[in-house]
Amino acid sequence: MRPGDEEVLQLVELPSPVPGPGEVLIRVMATALNRADLLQRQGRYPPPPGASQVLGLECAGVIVRVGEGVSPARVGERVMALLAGGGYAEEAVAPAGCAVPIPPCLTWEQAAALPEAALTVFLTVFQLARLRPGEALLVHGGGSGIGTTAIAMGQEVGVEVFVTAGTREKCNRCRELGAREAICYREEDFAARLLDLTGGRGVDVVLDSVGAPYLARNLAVLAQGGRLVLIATMGGGEAPIDLRTVLRKHLAIIGSTLRSRPAAEKEALVAAFLASFGEALQAGRLRPVIDSVYPLAEVADAHRHMAASAHVGKIVLRVS
Numbered sequence: 001m002r003p004g005d006e007e008v009l010q011l012v013e014l015p016s017p018v019p020g021p022g023e024v025l026i027r028v029m030a031t032a033l034n035r036a037d038l039l040q041r042q043g044r045y046p047p048p049p050g051a052s053q054v055l056g057l058e059c060a061g062v063i064v065r066v067g068e069g070v071s072p073a074r075v076g077e078r079v080m081a082l083l084a085g086g087g088y089a090e091e092a093v094a095p096a097g098c099a100v101p102i103p104p105c106l107t108w109e110q111a112a113a114l115p116e117a118a119l120t121v122f123l124t125v126f127q128l129a130r131l132r133p134g135e136a137l138l139v140h141g142g143g144s145g146i147g148t149t150a151i152a153m154g155q156e157v158g159v160e161v162f163v164t165a166g167t168r169e170k171c172n173r174c175r176e177l178g179a180r181e182a183i184c185y186r187e188e189d190f191a192a193r194l195l196d197l198t199g200g201r202g203v204d205v206v207l208d209s210v211g212a213p214y215l216a217r218n219l220a221v222l223a224q225g226g227r228l229v230l231i232a233t234m235g236g237g238e239a240p241i242d243l244r245t246v247l248r249k250h251l252a253i254i255g256s257t258l259r260s261r262p263a264a265e266k267e268a269l270v271a272a273f274l275a276s277f278g279e280a281l282q283a284g285r286l287r288p289v290i291d292s293v294y295p296l297a298e299v300a301d302a303h304r305h306m307a308a309s310a311h312v313g314k315i316v317l318r319v320s
């Protein structure tokens with residue numbers, strides 16, 4: 001695929017991918033969009049070495065073949081999988097430990113929309129930033145796939161989740177989904193409002209994908225011992241920093257990308273996620289918010305929809 005706007009997205013015939021040792025081949029029923037797909041399509045986010053050049057970081061489907069070292073008994077299993085790429089396809093390869101059984105309460109579309117956002121939030125907010133019950137979290141982009149997932153996971157463990165979003169409608173949806181409060185950043189300064197809402201204390205963790213324009217305010221809203229986790233720089237990548245604030249408040253600034261991590265690390269992450277959230281998943285308390293479902297053939301429209309940023313939750317592609 002040559003890089004470019006939505007028109008470069010076209011259905012083409014490719015050979016079936018072959019599962020290597022420790023991998024499974026999945027017949028894909030559904031996949032979901034992630035913001036990174038838009039960047040990859042534009043040629044601004046190349047896949048990590050060895051990963052499929054085809055877009056798509058997650059999918060749900062049926063295991064049809066296993067690589068060396070994987071039990072053949074897994075053939076026929078209905079799984080949802082975290083992928084390093086290749087999800088926008090009829091068949092995709094995943095590390096065996098990144099493909100986990102779908103709870104009966106989830107549809108193909110819901111299962112396809114879960115892995116990337118849930119594992120990113122689990123890794124960054126709960127593992128790296130060690131958010132604990134009773135603490136408070138701020139997530140920018142509350143209506144995003146990441147934001148809606150963070151609201152659900154925060155509620156599950158008993159943390160207050162504050163979010164920012166670009167419109168009043170999105171803020172209302174985020175409150176309905178369980179956000180303690182949603183701040184429309186186009187109408188008011190999120191930092192001033194958040195400090196007001198928390199009696200001047202602020203929050204323990206900030207999950208940020210905006211970057212430079214928010215850095216100073218993110219540090220300002222962190223409570224003593226607070227942690228800022230940066231997962232993207234949608235608004236810019238360079239900003240001055242007042243190190244005295246970091247020192248005085250004992251802050252930590254953490255960066256993370258999930259896609260580039262080795263398969264073994266992702267498999268360990270999946271196992272840890274299931275140990276913490278598996279019961280909520282089985283019980284149907286942790287379901288992704290689905291904004292819309294497009295047939296794979298209409299992937300260009302799905303990308304336009306995400307680029308317009310009017311969605312709340314995940315945008316799904318139905319494959320078969």
Ligand SMILES: NC(=O)c1ccc[n+]([C@@H]2O[C@H](COP(=O)([O-])OP(=O)(O)OC[C@H]3O[C@@H](n4cnc5c(N)ncnc54)[C@H](OP(=O)(O)O)[C@@H]3O)[C@@H](O)[C@H]2O)c1
Nearest residue numbers: 034035141144145146165166209231232234256257258309
């Ligand atoms: N590092 C990692 O491992 C990792 C993994 C997954 C996702 N991410 C990142 O997390 C973010 C959310 O991902 P997603 O797939 O959930 O995205 P998404 O559903 O497309 O939502 C992104 C939202 O961010 C908001 N936004 C704020 N500032 C923006 C800006 N300058 N440009 C564009 N949008 C802006 C927009 O909502 P409003 O209009 O309401 O502000 C937009 O709808 C993305 O930046 C993505 O790259 C990182």
